[in-house]
Amino acid sequence: MITAATPSAQVQAAPYAARVGMAGAGQLARMTFQAAADLDVRMQVLAGTADDAAVRAGAPYRLGPPDDLAALRTIARSADVLTLDHEHVPIQVLERLVADGHVVRPGPRAVRLAADKLHARRDLQAAGFPVPRFAEVHDVAGVAALAERTGWPVVVKARGGGYDGRGVHVVRDVHEAAAVLAAGGAWLAEEHVDLGSEVSVLLARRPGGETAVYPLAETTQVDGICRELTLPALLDPQLELDARELGIAIAEHAGVCGVAAIELFVTTGGGLLVGELAVRPHNSGHATIEACRTSQFHNHLRGILDWPLGDPGLRVPAAAMVNVLGAGDGRTTSRLPRALAVPGAAVHLYGKAERAGRKLGHVTATGPDPQAALQIARAAASELQGA
Amino acid sequence: MITAATPSAQVQAAPYAARVGMAGAGQLARMTFQAAADLDVRMQVLAGTADDAAVRAGAPYRLGPPDDLAALRTIARSADVLTLDHEHVPIQVLERLVADGHVVRPGPRAVRLAADKLHARRDLQAAGFPVPRFAEVHDVAGVAALAERTGWPVVVKARGGGYDGRGVHVVRDVHEAAAVLAAGGAWLAEEHVDLGSEVSVLLARRPGGETAVYPLAETTQVDGICRELTLPALLDPQLELDARELGIAIAEHAGVCGVAAIELFVTTGGGLLVGELAVRPHNSGHATIEACRTSQFHNHLRGILDWPLGDPGLRVPAAAMVNVLGAGDGRTTSRLPRALAVPGAAVHLYGKAERAGRKLGHVTATGPDPQAALQIARAAASELQGA
Numbered sequence: 001m002i003t004a005a006t007p008s009a010q011v012q013a014a015p016y017a018a019r020v021g022m023a024g025a026g027q028l029a030r031m032t033f034q035a036a037a038d039l040d041v042r043m044q045v046l047a048g049t050a051d052d053a054a055v056r057a058g059a060p061y062r063l064g065p066p067d068d069l070a071a072l073r074t075i076a077r078s079a080d081v082l083t084l085d086h087e088h089v090p091i092q093v094l095e096r097l098v099a100d101g102h103v104v105r106p107g108p109r110a111v112r113l114a115a116d117k118l119h120a121r122r123d124l125q126a127a128g129f130p131v132p133r134f135a136e137v138h139d140v141a142g143v144a145a146l147a148e149r150t151g152w153p154v155v156v157k158a159r160g161g162g163y164d165g166r167g168v169h170v171v172r173d174v175h176e177a178a179a180v181l182a183a184g185g186a187w188l189a190e191e192h193v194d195l196g197s198e199v200s201v202l203l204a205r206r207p208g209g210e211t212a213v214y215p216l217a218e219t220t221q222v223d224g225i226c227r228e229l230t231l232p233a234l235l236d237p238q239l240e241l242d243a244r245e246l247g248i249a250i251a252e253h254a255g256v257c258g259v260a261a262i263e264l265f266v267t268t269g270g271g272l273l274v275g276e277l278a279v280r281p282h283n284s285g286h287a288t289i290e291a292c293r294t295s296q297f298h299n300h301l302r303g304i305l306d307w308p309l310g311d312p313g314l315r316v317p318a319a320a321m322v323n324v325l326g327a328g329d330g331r332t333t334s335r336l337p338r339a340l341a342v343p344g345a346a347v348h349l350y351g352k353a354e355r356a357g358r359k360l361g362h363v364t365a366t367g368p369d370p371q372a373a374l375q376i377a378r379a380a381a382s383e384l385q386g387a
Numbered sequence: 388m389i390t391a392a393t394p395s396a397q398v399q400a401a402p403y404a405a406r407v408g409m410a411g412a413g414q415l416a417r418m419t420f421q422a423a424a425d426l427d428v429r430m431q432v433l434a435g436t437a438d439d440a441a442v443r444a445g446a447p448y449r450l451g452p453p454d455d456l457a458a459l460r461t462i463a464r465s466a467d468v469l470t471l472d473h474e475h476v477p478i479q480v481l482e483r484l485v486a487d488g489h490v491v492r493p494g495p496r497a498v499r500l501a502a503d504k505l506h507a508r509r510d511l512q513a514a515g516f517p518v519p520r521f522a523e524v525h526d527v528a529g530v531a532a533l534a535e536r537t538g539w540p541v542v543v544k545a546r547g548g549g550y551d552g553r554g555v556h557v558v559r560d561v562h563e564a565a566a567v568l569a570a571g572g573a574w575l576a577e578e579h580v581d582l583g584s585e586v587s588v589l590l591a592r593r594p595g596g597e598t599a600v601y602p603l604a605e606t607t608q609v610d611g612i613c614r615e616l617t618l619p620a621l622l623d624p625q626l627e628l629d630a631r632e633l634g635i636a637i638a639e640h641a642g643v644c645g646v647a648a649i650e651l652f653v654t655t656g657g658g659l660l661v662g663e664l665a666v667r668p669h670n671s672g673h674a675t676i677e678a679c680r681t682s683q684f685h686n687h688l689r690g691i692l693d694w695p696l697g698d699p700g701l702r703v704p705a706a707a708m709v710n711v712l713g714a715g716d717g718r719t720t721s722r723l724p725r726a727l728a729v730p731g732a733a734v735h736l737y738g739k740a741e742r743a744g745r746k747l748g749h750v751t752a753t754g755p756d757p758q759a760a761l762q763i764a765r766a767a768a769s770e771l772q773g774a
Contacts, residue, residue, distance in 0.1 A: 013438040014740040017720045037444040040736040051400040057424040058445025308728040333404045341695040349427040353401040
């Protein structure tokens with residue numbers, strides 16, 4: 001006797017709790033899409049290709065480049081809120097969507113602070129936030145002039161567009177600077193900070209200002225790419241307090257809505273300097289899926305939808321996350337069972353085509369302390385990377 | 388400068404780590420689909436309607452009733468493994484798919500034990516497992532004959548197809564029995580067990596027999612529907628050991644592959660009797676998403692794909708889950724923000740159209756002890772139910 005096997009045939013489809021559009025369809029969109037199902041949020045993405053990570057995970061999509069105003073308008077028209085998984089939508093396009101009456105969260109002002117590194121340095125410095133010494137540079141002489149003040153090496157950065165270390169170059173002299181600038185484009189140079197550590201202040205914010213701050217995470221970057229993260233960061237309590245307050249103040253200043261990550265440099269002298277700002281779910285928040293009462297992806301949706309934010313506190317004593325980078329042999333996915341054999345590792349693959357050094361996934365582990373968790377996450381990531 | 392915004396356009400799409408087909412597209416398929424993205428598993432479902440929970444969450448699908456051999460064949464042909472989110476696929480259809488050479492996990496033998504309650508009672512009794520006293524009944528006289536041995540009330544159950552208490556009736560006398568049997572169909576009657584508590588042994592199993600057993604959960608049923616669950620169950624250690632061993636032995640006997648839940652009655656005398664058997668992710672395992680190192684949905688996929696199983700251990704001291712049932716006023720989804728305002732509650736909505744008493748979602752909370760977590764989960768579920 002088969003009873004009521006297709007019960008929903010008898011009743012009308014339920015309305016969604018909310019509809020969100022997202023520009024971008026990478027791994028951040030993919031994981032936000034996974035979280036959206038919990039909240040019965042329909043989420044449509046603007047994808048570059050039908051193979052993009054979020055599309056592969058089942059997200060409804062439209063194809064188009066990040067500056068495709070027509071596609072974004074179509075997505076926005078069927079959404080309560082339009083949001084972003086990257087900072088590549090031109091500010092003028094976002095402003096146009098806002099002018100059309102669409103709800104764009106975060107808004108253009110916050111996105112510009114994340115997208116335009118020179119603007120961010122100037123704006124945050126003018127607002128009194130501690131930033132590394134920097135200068136707009138048009139030529140090698142400009143880089144050399146900064147180095148006069150700060151000493152070599154100097155960091156030369158593309159003004160916009162870069163991510164995962166693209167467009168970020170540590171140059172040791174004018175010859176190296178010249179080689180970088182030869183590529184053309186708009187650049188800034190800034191002092192190379194002598195780092196004690198790097199921490200990420202991850203938070204979520206609602207339009208009214210309610211803010212949920214995650215426990216601070218310590219990140220390890222290699223070649224400008226976040227490679228590893230431990231949670232919580234083991235900092236001096238006063239420094240931790242200062243870092244949280246600095247992160248909150250910057251998020252307020254930027255008018256962030258949804259999740260933002262403020263990367264901070266802890267100098268060897270124990271001071272804090274603002275690194276990069278992201279106004280979307282961030283690599284430094286992936287461990288929140290397993291480690292926190294509310295993941296950054298759930299809280300991004302809750303923030304942009306103006307719903308009560310979820311508790312960002314840890315469920316566990318500690319956690320660690322290690323990114324999985326493509327080994328370049330095309331066999332990362334086929335090594336998945338080996339990584340799954342590492343006890344306690346939570347593997348996340350993004351379904352992305354492999355390229356050497358490309359972020360293909362991450363591994364999170366939780367445990368009694370950050371280092372114990374890190375060992376597990378590293379072991380599983382190494383298996384995937386064939387190391 | 389926009390660099391590499393659509394990187395996947397330049398490279399070939401990656402192959403999936405694996406492909407799974409699933410008969411059924413309800414909330415279990417939906418949550419399995421959410422987990423599938425972590426493992427880069429493509430999962431296609433057989434759905435009754437395009438509004439089914441898993442389809443709404445983005446799962447690729449084919450439409451058809453559970454006995455649609457042609458549709459199941461099409462799904463199986465593009466999958467490494469075919470699995471199930473319910474027990475409504477007729478055993479002959481499963482056997483036909485196996486004869487065709489498709490990999491069906493769990494196999495027909497295990498599914499029959501979950502689908503046919505009379506067969507399960509007979510088979511498990513013959514194998515020496517402790518089951519309540521029961522009898523196949525064709526008429527009121529049969530029910531009365533069982534009651535002669537066990538006393539009233541007696542439980543009259545539809546032999547197959549029922550779930551969430553459908554087809555399960557506690558009858559106090561021959562008149563009530565007659566009213567139930569008047570509906571027609573195949574029935575069994577069994578003794579009404581005087582319950583101390585009910586526990587669920589949730590486990591995952593690979594084809595070779597490797598088994599991961601979750602911490603025992605205590606369930607509270609109302610009208611045959613699982614309403615609440617606390618994790619871990621606080622049992623006498625010997626009883627807990629006995630329950631685990633009984634669950635493992637039944638799973639082995641049934642040849643389970645993937646996740647199974649063995650519901651056990653703990654009698655007031657402290658004995659164990661086998662209740663229902665499910666050979667798929669189960670309501671009693673939803674809290675594993677937040678509470679355990681590996682969720683039941685991830686482990687179901689890992690089990691059926693013959694990948695190393697994930698650690699089923701708790702990440703947290705304790706957890707609780709409360710189902711969200713439709714209030715019947717059509718406003719459950721609109722009350723979501725109120726539920727999200729309950730600190731620490733992890734809300735999962737299934738996107739199902741509302742009907743009074745229908746399972747529309749669940750809430751999980753984790754905490755220092757099961758009762759503390761239960762209070763949080765209850766509070767959020769009550770908000771959704773408008774209570």
